[in-house]
Amino acid sequence: MSHSSSQITSLNTIRIVLCTTTHPGNIGAAARAMKTMGVSDLALVTPRFFPDEEANTRATSAVDILERAQVFSTLEDALKGCHFVVGLTSRRRDLSHDMVSLRESTLRAAREITSQSSAHHDRSIPLRAAFVFGTEMSGLSNSELDLCHLLANIPTDPDFGSLNLGSAVQVTCYELRQAFLGDIPIQPYPQPLALHQDVEALFTHLERALSITQFLNPKNPKKLMERLRRMLTRTRLEQEEVSMLRGLLKSFERTLAPSSKRADNGE
Amino acid sequence: MSHSSSQITSLNTIRIVLCTTTHPGNIGAAARAMKTMGVSDLALVTPRFFPDEEANTRATSAVDILERAQVFSTLEDALKGCHFVVGLTSRRRDLSHDMVSLRESTLRAAREITSQSSAHHDRSIPLRAAFVFGTEMSGLSNSELDLCHLLANIPTDPDFGSLNLGSAVQVTCYELRQAFLGDIPIQPYPQPLALHQDVEALFTHLERALSITQFLNPKNPKKLMERLRRMLTRTRLEQEEVSMLRGLLKSFERTLAPSSKRADNGE
Numbered sequence: 001m002s003h004s005s006s007q008i009t010s011l012n013t014i015r016i017v018l019c020t021t022t023h024p025g026n027i028g029a030a031a032r033a034m035k036t037m038g039v040s041d042l043a044l045v046t047p048r049f050f051p052d053e054e055a056n057t058r059a060t061s062a063v064d065i066l067e068r069a070q071v072f073s074t075l076e077d078a079l080k081g082c083h084f085v086v087g088l089t090s091r092r093r094d095l096s097h098d099m100v101s102l103r104e105s106t107l108r109a110a111r112e113i114t115s116q117s118s119a120h121h122d123r124s125i126p127l128r129a130a131f132v133f134g135t136e137m138s139g140l141s142n143s144e145l146d147l148c149h150l151l152a153n154i155p156t157d158p159d160f161g162s163l164n165l166g167s168a169v170q171v172t173c174y175e176l177r178q179a180f181l182g183d184i185p186i187q188p189y190p191q192p193l194a195l196h197q198d199v200e201a202l203f204t205h206l207e208r209a210l211s212i213t214q215f216l217n218p219k220n221p222k223k224l225m226e227r228l229r230r231m232l233t234r235t236r237l238e239q240e241e242v243s244m245l246r247g248l249l250k251s252f253e254r255t256l257a258p259s260s261k262r263a264d265n266g267e
Numbered sequence: 268m269s270h271s272s273s274q275i276t277s278l279n280t281i282r283i284v285l286c287t288t289t290h291p292g293n294i295g296a297a298a299r300a301m302k303t304m305g306v307s308d309l310a311l312v313t314p315r316f317f318p319d320e321e322a323n324t325r326a327t328s329a330v331d332i333l334e335r336a337q338v339f340s341t342l343e344d345a346l347k348g349c350h351f352v353v354g355l356t357s358r359r360r361d362l363s364h365d366m367v368s369l370r371e372s373t374l375r376a377a378r379e380i381t382s383q384s385s386a387h388h389d390r391s392i393p394l395r396a397a398f399v400f401g402t403e404m405s406g407l408s409n410s411e412l413d414l415c416h417l418l419a420n421i422p423t424d425p426d427f428g429s430l431n432l433g434s435a436v437q438v439t440c441y442e443l444r445q446a447f448l449g450d451i452p453i454q455p456y457p458q459p460l461a462l463h464q465d466v467e468a469l470f471t472h473l474e475r476a477l478s479i480t481q482f483l484n485p486k487n488p489k490k491l492m493e494r495l496r497r498m499l500t501r502t503r504l505e506q507e508e509v510s511m512l513r514g515l516l517k518s519f520e521r522t523l524a525p526s527s528k529r530a531d532n533g534e
Contacts, residue, residue, distance in 0.1 A: 032431075033434060035424065035427045036423045036424060036427055036429070036430050036434065037423060037424060038423075038424035038426075038427070061427070062427070103445070154441070155441075155444055155445065155448070156303045156304060156305075156444075157302065157303060157304055157305035157444075159305075160302045160303055160305070160328070160329070162303065163303050163437075164299075166434075167299075167300060167303065167433075167434070167437045170430075170434045170437055170438060171437060171438060171441045174421070174422075174438050174441075177422055177423075177424075178370065178422065181422070210515065210518070212522065213515075213518040213519050213521070213522040214518065214522075215514065215515050215518035215519075224511065227507075227508070227511060228511070231502060231504070231505075231508050234502060235498065235501060235502040237498070238498075240494075241494070241498050244491065244494060244495070247482065248477065248480075248482050251477070251480040251481065251482035252480050252482075252519050254480070255479065255480045255481075255523055256522055256523065
């Protein structure tokens with residue numbers, strides 16, 4: 001495969017995800033912004049109005065992107081099959097999420113996709129990186145942020161600061177085009193990274209195992225699971241690491257098993 | 268003058284010039300785009316409608332930029348006092364102009380302004396760099412291009428390619444902010460990171476716990492421990508995360524403890 005065609009393919013790996021968009025015009029503006037930069041995969045999570053005439057009007061000649069847009073009822077569904085998930089946020093947070101500039105996040109995405117494209121990867125699984133935008137007024141919720149591997153901030157004037165959704169998607173897709181088609185060399189990751197759903201299955205397994213030992217308070221398992229989740233999503237786990245961690249959990253469950261058959265449920 | 272205040276000053280040296288804008292809504296969108304990035308000097312050359320209610324509506328809270336915008340009857344007038352002039356164009360030209368990417372043009376502008384700010388410069392003349400946008404349908408005319416020192420192109424998908432005026436100004440002001448103010452300041456890690464010795468103690472604890480479950484082959488525990496170590500050192504664990512993981516291991520050991528007192532050794 002030539003350098004150029006693999007580069008062009010790589011922008012096809014980008015999914016733009018808009019969560020709970022209130023104004024259909026913004027969906028159209030986002031579609032147009034995507035199309036100018038050669039990004040075409042649009043996912044909508046519970047849009048308030050869609051399809052909608054105003055969206056079509058604002059999209060102008062990018063209506064084909066709206067026609068091919070997929071609508072999902074949860075963000076988790078929209079992220080199935082995504083290897084790398086970036087959440088755009090303007091809020092400062094005291095969470096332990098990594099927060100980087102938009103530019104850095106797009107370079108990281110290019111690196112992820114390039115790594116996955118290496119010979120190690122099973123080519124039957126299409127590669128995908130998602131950039132997730134929250135609802136217009138309040139951005140991404142905490143539970144939406146928890147599904148992201150990385151948070152990114154578009155630098156703006158702190159005295160004004162609010163990019164509208166169409167502008168945020170425009171600047172993001174511009175940077176993605178620069179990162180994927182620009183001339184900064186991309187250093188691949190050494191091993192294939194885990195898929196979103198495999199990491200989610202690991203969290204489910206972890207929660208079950210920790211309930212057995214009563215490390216998690218079964219009435220309020222949430223806080224500790226959130227901290228474990230942040231720690232492990234930050235890491236960008238490899239496929240083999242997820243397998244290893246699940247093997248590790250199974251070994252605990254097996255050792256505990258004689259007194260607790262629960263451990264084998266759902267496996 | 269501190270580094271920071273001189274940086275903030277430098278975005279004030281940018282003038283955005285819109286030539287013969289047909290749709291007043293685009294002027295409002297441009298003003299809003301400027302304001303999000305901290306650029307405030309707007310010059311309008313023979314706008315078809317201005318002032319205009321639609322411009323105000325699209326500007327939302329950037330109406331102050333419209334109120335302070337200057338209107339000129341020629342581009343030459345609008346450029347008076349400008350030291351460096353960049354013309355934005357999507358057309359390929361066989362003119363003898365330099366044509367560079369938007370990013371390079373904003374870096375060049377930052378360099379020009381910084382150079383002019385040096386001690387050689389007469390400080391009574393305010394420094395200024397102009398970024399000039401043509402009319403919506405046909406862009407800058409040849410005579411307008413002739414007034415520019417440099418032509419810049421915003422990279423877009425060649426199969427689509429037309430950024431609307433508001434989007435072009437948005438992306439340009441975003442790049443100007445990057446070029447003049449650099450990336451967002453480095454954000455410290457939100458939580459204290461673990462000390463080396465605490466992470467090492469975690470690995471010792473992990474190895475002991477995993478020997479009990481026979482997940483590690485006690486005769487050759489090394490390979491799996493190396494992989495776990497690689498995964499966890501990559502993460503940059505926080506102090507509290509190390510405590511949490513040790514608590515988690517203890518909970519497994521406690522659950523296994525009745526049959527194995529080894530678990531409490533060395534604690």
